[in-house]
Amino acid sequence: MQADTHTVIEPAANAATDDAPVLEAAFLKALCLEAGAGDAGFVELERPALDFEREDILQVFPGARTVAALVFPLNPENMRSRVRNMSSSEFHNASEEAAEVSRKLLRRLNRLGVRGVAVPADFPMDMSRYPGKIWHVSHKIMAVQAGLGHMGINRLVIHPEFGNFVRLTSLLLDARLDAYGSPLEENPCIRCGLCTAVCPVGAISRDKPFDLMTCMTHAYRDNSVGFTDMLGALVASKDMAAFGERFNEREIASMWQSLMYKMNYRCGYCMSVCPAGKAGGMGYLGSEKQFVREVFTPLRDRKEEVYVAQGSPAEARARKNPNKNVRVVGYTRERKQ
Numbered sequence: 001m002q003a004d005t006h007t008v009i010e011p012a013a014n015a016a017t018d019d020a021p022v023l024e025a026a027f028l029k030a031l032c033l034e035a036g037a038g039d040a041g042f043v044e045l046e047r048p049a050l051d052f053e054r055e056d057i058l059q060v061f062p063g064a065r066t067v068a069a070l071v072f073p074l075n076p077e078n079m080r081s082r083v084r085n086m087s088s089s090e091f092h093n094a095s096e097e098a099a100e101v102s103r104k105l106l107r108r109l110n111r112l113g114v115r116g117v118a119v120p121a122d123f124p125m126d127m128s129r130y131p132g133k134i135w136h137v138s139h140k141i142m143a144v145q146a147g148l149g150h151m152g153i154n155r156l157v158i159h160p161e162f163g164n165f166v167r168l169t170s171l172l173l174d175a176r177l178d179a180y181g182s183p184l185e186e187n188p189c190i191r192c193g194l195c196t197a198v199c200p201v202g203a204i205s206r207d208k209p210f211d212l213m214t215c216m217t218h219a220y221r222d223n224s225v226g227f228t229d230m231l232g233a234l235v236a237s238k239d240m241a242a243f244g245e246r247f248n249e250r251e252i253a254s255m256w257q258s259l260m261y262k263m264n265y266r267c268g269y270c271m272s273v274c275p276a277g278k279a280g281g282m283g284y285l286g287s288e289k290q291f292v293r294e295v296f297t298p299l300r301d302r303k304e305e306v307y308v309a310q311g312s313p314a315e316a317r318a319r320k321n322p323n324k325n326v327r328v329v330g331y332t333r334e335r336k337q
């Protein structure tokens, strides 16, 4: 369908109870794909599954009536590479792509009389709420509700075609649509357990909730938590040698890079090893054995620093792997490593 052959449906022709502009869902989806999204789906704001999300969404845009969930495929081989800046840069590039496409879409929709807000895929977030919930829209929930995929055991949304290799974002629109998406009947997760096995700190398990703090302590070391730790170490260290015990040269360089450029993700292995979905399936490279040898094992055995809280189950898990240099974090504690 040509995206520019349809415009707004007259509100009177629809069941809408207010004077919101009404769009055809098929038209809006075509517009999203034409603008560069890999996939798109839509959710009405009053859906009960959004009860917990609605207040924050209305804070962002009081006129919001519809959420357009957008999917931007990531290149799987960047995400699987053991040279991890390949995956960090792919994340950032996809976020920029998502922002550009969202802005383009809003300009087009504005000409049709539809207003909206483009929500960032990730950062910047609302630091006035730190250390609380600094994001206002949970893109994973929007994508699931729009029928674009389901969360797997790794808590990432797996799209049937692109696997979990997707950047997600959302547009909040004041229009209503003639039809909305609904969650897919099947979850693409094949419950292979590779994500639980590769996580260096044991943040993912089949039967327990995702351990946000454990993941954040390690994967987001070069974010605000690690930065605060670094400031604490600076204040508490009597000289450069003492500071060097807390932050080695490699760690300082990594933090510098995050501050100067964009955040360096320390991990994301649970995404790298996921073989679900069509794009993930290609990861088996013809054979599960080969996939484990070429993707899973190099990440599991990668020599690297791993960040954990003292005495935590994450510390015990990380210490079992001889390839990991376990670093106990927290500037309030005395420690030697």
Ligand code: B12
Pocket: 120, 121, 122, 135, 136, 137, 138, 139, 140, 141, 154, 155, 156, 157, 158, 164, 165, 166, 167, 168, 169, 209, 210, 211, 212, 213, 215, 216, 219, 220, 265, 266, 267, 268, 270, 271
């Ligand atoms: C906060 C956040 C994080 C946090 C928490 C992760 C999480 N599971 O929520 C941390 C810092 C740990 C994190 C890490 C990562 N993230 Co992140 N993150 C977000 C953010 C900002 C919000 C996520 C969210 O909506 N959480 C709330 C709900 C939906 O999450 P949940 O999975 O249900 O988990 C929660 C519940 O289990 C709850 N919970 C835990 N225990 C209990 C117990 C009870 C009783 C209850 C009720 C709830 C509960 O706490 C969990 C955390 O909030 C989004 C961007 C956005 N604005 O949406 C990106 C996002 C989810 N992140 C993303 C990615 C890629 C990552 C990383 C791979 C980054 C990296 N390279 O390290 C890792 C992967 C970690 C993982 N396996 O989930 C992508 C996911 C893409 C996809 N395919 O789904 C997103 C969507 C960014 C984007 N635009 O693409 N992230």
Ligand code: SF4
Pocket: 152, 153, 154, 155, 188, 189, 190, 191, 192, 193, 194, 195, 196, 273, 274, 275, 276
């Ligand atoms: S790695 Fe396996 S178990 Fe984990 S989310 Fe992907 S398919 Fe599911």
Ligand code: SF4
Pocket: 198, 199, 200, 201, 202, 203, 204, 214, 215, 216, 218, 219, 267, 268, 269, 270, 271
């Ligand atoms: S990003 Fe790393 S630390 Fe966080 S859950 Fe995934 S594998 Fe574990």
